[in-house]
Amino acid sequence: MAIIMYWEALQRAHDEELARDPLVIVMGEDVGVAGGTYKATKGLYDKYGPERIMDTPISENGFTGLGIGASFIGVRPIIELMSVNFAWLAMDQIFNSAAKVRYMSGGQLTAPVVIRSPGGTAHQLGAQHSARMEKVFMGVVGLRVVTPSNARQAYGLLKSAVRCDDPVFIYEHELMYNMKGEVPDGEYFHPLEGSEVARAGRDITLFGYNISVHWCLQAAEFLATHHGIDCEVIDLFSLSPLDRAGIKASVSKTHRALIAEEAEAAVGVGSEVMAIINEECFFELDAAPVRVSAKNVPIPYNHTLEKAAVPSSKDVVHAVLKMFGKS
Amino acid sequence: MKPADKKRVLREMLFARRFEERCYEAYVERKIGGFLHLYPGQEACAQGVMEAARPGHDYVITGYRDHIHAIKCGADPKAVMAELYGKETGSSKGRGGSMHIFDVAHHMMGGYALVGGPFPLAAGIAKGLKMKGSDAISICFLGDAANNQGTFHETMNMAKLWNLPVLFVCENNLYGIGTRIDRSTAVIEQYKRVSGYGIPATQVDGQDVEIVYDAAKIAVDHVRSGKGPYFLELMTYRYRGHSMSDSNAYRAKDEERMWSKRDPIIILRDRLIEAGILSLEVYKSMDTEILDQIENQIIKFAEESPEPVVTELEKYVLAENDPYVRADMTPNLNRGAR
Numbered sequence: 001m002a003i004i005m006y007w008e009a010l011q012r013a014h015d016e017e018l019a020r021d022p023l024v025i026v027m028g029e030d031v032g033v034a035g036g037t038y039k040a041t042k043g044l045y046d047k048y049g050p051e052r053i054m055d056t057p058i059s060e061n062g063f064t065g066l067g068i069g070a071s072f073i074g075v076r077p078i079i080e081l082m083s084v085n086f087a088w089l090a091m092d093q094i095f096n097s098a099a100k101v102r103y104m105s106g107g108q109l110t111a112p113v114v115i116r117s118p119g120g121t122a123h124q125l126g127a128q129h130s131a132r133m134e135k136v137f138m139g140v141v142g143l144r145v146v147t148p149s150n151a152r153q154a155y156g157l158l159k160s161a162v163r164c165d166d167p168v169f170i171y172e173h174e175l176m177y178n179m180k181g182e183v184p185d186g187e188y189f190h191p192l193e194g195s196e197v198a199r200a201g202r203d204i205t206l207f208g209y210n211i212s213v214h215w216c217l218q219a220a221e222f223l224a225t226h227h228g229i230d231c232e233v234i235d236l237f238s239l240s241p242l243d244r245a246g247i248k249a250s251v252s253k254t255h256r257a258l259i260a261e262e263a264e265a266a267v268g269v270g271s272e273v274m275a276i277i278n279e280e281c282f283f284e285l286d287a288a289p290v291r292v293s294a295k296n297v298p299i300p301y302n303h304t305l306e307k308a309a310v311p312s313s314k315d316v317v318h319a320v321l322k323m324f325g326k327s
Numbered sequence: 328m329k330p331a332d333k334k335r336v337l338r339e340m341l342f343a344r345r346f347e348e349r350c351y352e353a354y355v356e357r358k359i360g361g362f363l364h365l366y367p368g369q370e371a372c373a374q375g376v377m378e379a380a381r382p383g384h385d386y387v388i389t390g391y392r393d394h395i396h397a398i399k400c401g402a403d404p405k406a407v408m409a410e411l412y413g414k415e416t417g418s419s420k421g422r423g424g425s426m427h428i429f430d431v432a433h434h435m436m437g438g439y440a441l442v443g444g445p446f447p448l449a450a451g452i453a454k455g456l457k458m459k460g461s462d463a464i465s466i467c468f469l470g471d472a473a474n475n476q477g478t479f480h481e482t483m484n485m486a487k488l489w490n491l492p493v494l495f496v497c498e499n500n501l502y503g504i505g506t507r508i509d510r511s512t513a514v515i516e517q518y519k520r521v522s523g524y525g526i527p528a529t530q531v532d533g534q535d536v537e538i539v540y541d542a543a544k545i546a547v548d549h550v551r552s553g554k555g556p557y558f559l560e561l562m563t564y565r566y567r568g569h570s571m572s573d574s575n576a577y578r579a580k581d582e583e584r585m586w587s588k589r590d591p592i593i594i595l596r597d598r599l600i601e602a603g604i605l606s607l608e609v610y611k612s613m614d615t616e617i618l619d620q621i622e623n624q625i626i627k628f629a630e631e632s633p634e635p636v637v638t639e640l641e642k643y644v645l646a647e648n649d650p651y652v653r654a655d656m657t658p659n660l661n662r663g664a665r
Contacts, residue, residue, distance in 0.1 A: 023458065051458065057488070062447045062481025069451020072436055073386070075458060092478075096441050097448060105429035105437060106420030107643040142644055160651035191654040 001184055006148075007177040009155035010040040010116075014078060016187065017162045018048050021076060024162060027054045027067050028080030037082050038118065038177040060086050064115065065093035068167075071113045072101070076162055084119030084171065085131045098167040099142035114161040115169050120211060120262055121299050121310045122174035130299035130306075132263035134171045134209075138240040138272070144192055145240040147171040149213040151181035153237050156190025164192055171239070173211045193238050195246035201232035204256035204320060207247070207273050209236040212260040212311075219260075219316035229324060239269060247273060248280040255286040256323060260316050265293035292319050328378065328540045334605060336378060336536055337595050338613055340370040343395045344592060345617050346404060349626065350394070350411060350425075354571050358630075359411045361424050362440075364392040368566040371591035372498045373399050373468065375539025376559070379547045380466060380494075386434045386452045388445045389468040391426035392565075393438030396468055401433035404621075405628040414632035421635045422643060434463070442503075443476025445469060446495075450482050453491035453556075464550045465493040471517050472503025483524040483556075490555035494546050495521075497560045498533065504569045505577045518560040526556050533561030534589040537598075564589070 004012070017024045030037055032045040032055035045053040056063040060081060067077035081087045087094070098111040121130040138145045144166050148154040154172070161168035198213055199220050206216035213235045220231035234250050236242060251257050257277055259270035270291035277289055294310045321327040328336065347365045354363050366373075369392075377387075377399040389396045394411075398404050402418055410417030411425050419429050429437040436452060439445050449467030456463050473479060474497065486493050497517045501508050514520055518528035527549065531542040539561055546557040564586035568575035599605035650656045 023455075025458075054489075057481070057484055059477075059481035059485065062478055062485055065444070065447025065478065066451040066454060066482070066485060069388075069448035069453075070455040070458075071451070072448070073452055073455040073459075075451075075455045092441055092444065093447065096444060097439065101437065102645070103643045104419060104423040104427040105431065105643075106418070106422045108419070108429050108431040109437065110646065144645070160657065164649050164651040165646035166649065189651060189657045189659050191657045192649075192652045194654055 001182045003180050004151055004183055005177065006151045006154050006179045006181065007039045009151035009181070009183050010158060011042055012183070013155045013158035014041055014044060015047070017159065018044065018052065023074055024076045024078065025052045025054060025070070026078045026080070027056050027063055029056055029058055029082045031055060031080050036080065038174070040080065040116070040177070060089035061093050064090035065097060067113050068093055068098045068111050071111045072109055076112055078114045078116065078158070078162060081115060081117035083129055084117040084133045085129055087117050087133060094143065094167070094169070095140050099140050103142060110165050111167045112165050113167050114158065115167070116158070116172060117170070118172040118174045120173040120175060121306060124301055124303055124306055126301045127298035132294070134239055135263055135268040137169045137171070138269070139267070142167070143240065144168045145171060146192055146238050147210040148237060149208070149210050149235050151179065152183050152188070153190055155183050156188045157192065157237065159187070160189045160192050163189070168192065171210060176211060190237070193241060193243065195243035196235040196237060197232065197250070198235040199231065199233040201230040201254065203230045203254055204258060204323065205232045205234055205250040205254045206316065206320070207234050207236055207257065207259040209239060209261070209269060212262055215260050215311065215313040215316050218313035219320065222313070222317055223320055227321065227326060229320060231320070236269065236273070242272060242276060244276050244280055247276050251277055251281050252284045255284055257285070257289040258292060258316065258319055258323070259289070260292045260311060261294070262310050263294055264296050265291050266296070268293065287323050290319050290323060292316050328537050330604060332378070333595065333599055336374060337592065337599060337605070338617070340374050340536065340592050340595065341614060342617050343370045343374070343398070345614070345621055346398070346625070347394065349621050351567070351571070353411070353626070359425065360413065361426070362391070363411070363425050363571045364569065365567045366392055366395045366565070368586065368590070369498055369500060369533070369563045370395065371536035371539050372496065372533050372561045372563055375536045376466065376468070376496050376543040378540045379543035381463070383433045385463050386436055386456070386465045387468065388436040388449045388452065388465070389438050390442065390445060390470060390473065391438050391440045392470070393426065393428045397428040397430055397435045397438070400430060400435040402428065402430035402435055405625050406430070408625045408629040409632045412629040412632065413634070414629060415635045416628070416632040443469070443473040443478040446473070446476070446478040446482035447485070449493050449495070450486045450491050453486070453493035454489065456492055462551060464547065465491070466496060467493060468496045468498060470503070471497055471499040471501070471508055472511065474517055474520060475503070475512060483521050483526060486556040487524045487526050492550050492553070493556045494550045495556065495558045497558065498563055499560055500563050500565045502569065502578070505573065507577070516560070518558060521558045526558050528558035528560065530560040530562065533563035534591045535594055536591055537595070
């Protein structure tokens with residue numbers, strides 16, 4: 001089992017799928033000659049050429065729609081949207097074409113595209129480069145949304161997304177591309193649905209996804225060491241559909257739930273997980289579930305303000321202590 | 328166009344007219360719901376282009392005024408009408424409706440309701456055809472108003488940049504919903520707008536099917552021979568409003584009268600009568616046959632077909648039993664690796 005970086009895991013998945021199937025292509029801004037903004041497509045242009053590793057014009061709705069159209073006749077495009085903030089421009093094609101075409105054609109046409117895009121608050125990039133948009137995508141019927149929290153998931157989810165017949169949106173994070181992790185040496189497909197127990201525990205379930213899984217894991221270590229609270233951490237790598245059974249199983253065991261999300265609270269992953277808890281296991285609860293979310297502001301440029309706008313592992317710790325009456 | 332084909336072409340255009348007129352009646356009778364965009368007046372556009380193309384082999388995509396384009400590709404008119412009736416036997420099993428007619432077996436890749444939405448999809452189909460080394464081409468039929476969307480400009484650029492085998496057919500009927508073209512568009516002649524992208528473009532009379540055919544032949548040959556995209560503008564007019572919910576109050580009666588004298592069916596009919604290929608009697612019996620076919624086969628089929636069942640409401644949202652979805656099904660060569 002090799003330890004590689006998140007971007008290397010993505011690059012390996014791209015490379016393997018391109019080598020296997022001549023109808024797999026990669027499209028996006030700077031994915032070719034420049035090797036990808038976050039290196040996820042490094043070296044692929046030289047290996048597979050411009051017909052398959054396509055540097056696109058800065059026309060997000062246009063090239064996303066072009067990839068979707070190609071997928072109608074069997075091409076398997078992996079589309080990189082350089083930043084999730086730019087994905088707003090491609091929403092017409094993602095939502096109106098890719099997500100609906102199977103249904104409105106009565107099952108005749110499918111759009112097996114993969115759309116990868118990083119979001120999240122990174123390094124003082126300002127309001128128009130720091131959006132967290134997973135909440136928007138996960139509300140769209142006909143689209144799968146997954147979000148890898150580590151290199152293994154990044155590799156395995158991309159592999160599965162390319163092969164799956166549904167359109168899949170992969171939500172990545174600008175701060176995670178250099179994160180190291182173990183990836184199986186052999187070919188590995190991560191299922192596109194479900195959740196993972198990132199840390200088993202008895203006292204409370206901390207739900208995270210993408211970067212917030214790491215806040216939860218850090219908080220769990222701290223709470224175990226300093227306060228004797230044994231946290232379970234559930235990694236919601238699939239945001240659409242959410243793993244109802246996994247959420248129910250964990251909360252039924254721990255009887256407490258906290259959801260950590262980098263996005264603003266409204267209409268988000270946290271509110272959806274809370275709704276599922278209400279529907280599936282309300283009477284298992286010993287305390288009202290809690291959300292740890294971003295403040296309700298566009299992300300500011302100033303470093304101190306930026307840090308204050310989004311949560312961290314400390315916020316998770318404080319929220320848990322409050323739930324246990326310890327703060 | 329070969330003389331032998333002209334009578335068939337006339338019959339097919341007359342069929343298209345009568346089919347759409349019958350849709351109008353069915354809408355008034357509330358047998359058809361939703362939005363309904365009809366094609367009368369524009370018949371020579373789809374007809375002429377598809378005469379020059381290879382229906383069922385070339386790939387067609389269009390907007391919401393799509394019934395006739397689907398039928399031109401080879402879709403069964405019974406399935407199209409059943410779709411308008413919302414029936415399980417419809418071309419999209421009653422899930423699509425008038426604006427979303429698909430027949431993938433005949434390479435009708437669908438009608439789409441977002442104005443300008445099909446532009447990049449058409450270019451993407453062309454990209455796929457190029458990758459596969461196919462001799463089929465992609466044909467995108469859209470109205471003039473679609474050219475004011477960003478997708479038009481984004482797609483023209485990419486289609487030429489990558490020299491994709493796609494034919495853009497602009498059916499310029501002079502109105503974007505209820506707004507006349509000179510009130511919405513700075514450059515009225517649409518073919519001029521693509522010159523900035525280096526794409527060859529022509530404008531011809533869209534009411535004369537022989538003129539459309541001749542121009543489309545050049546366009547189709549250009550695209551099929553690997554020379555890249557082509558843009559064909561057809562000047563036409565729709566007799567009815569944008570959709571059934573349109574009172575059509577924004578158009579001058581004089582203008583409507585003028586265009587009614589340029590009816591594509593009458594133009595060809597009179598030409599064939601003058602050439603001695605057709606008589607008025609034969610034309611009238613052709614019409615009677617068509618009306619009979621529509622009533623006793625097509626409408627009858629739609630009326631008598633079953634409704635979709637509610638238990639299948641959620642079918643077709645996502646792929647069924649996709650092996651890459653669930654942990655117990657994912658074909659891992661390295662299962663259990665964590």
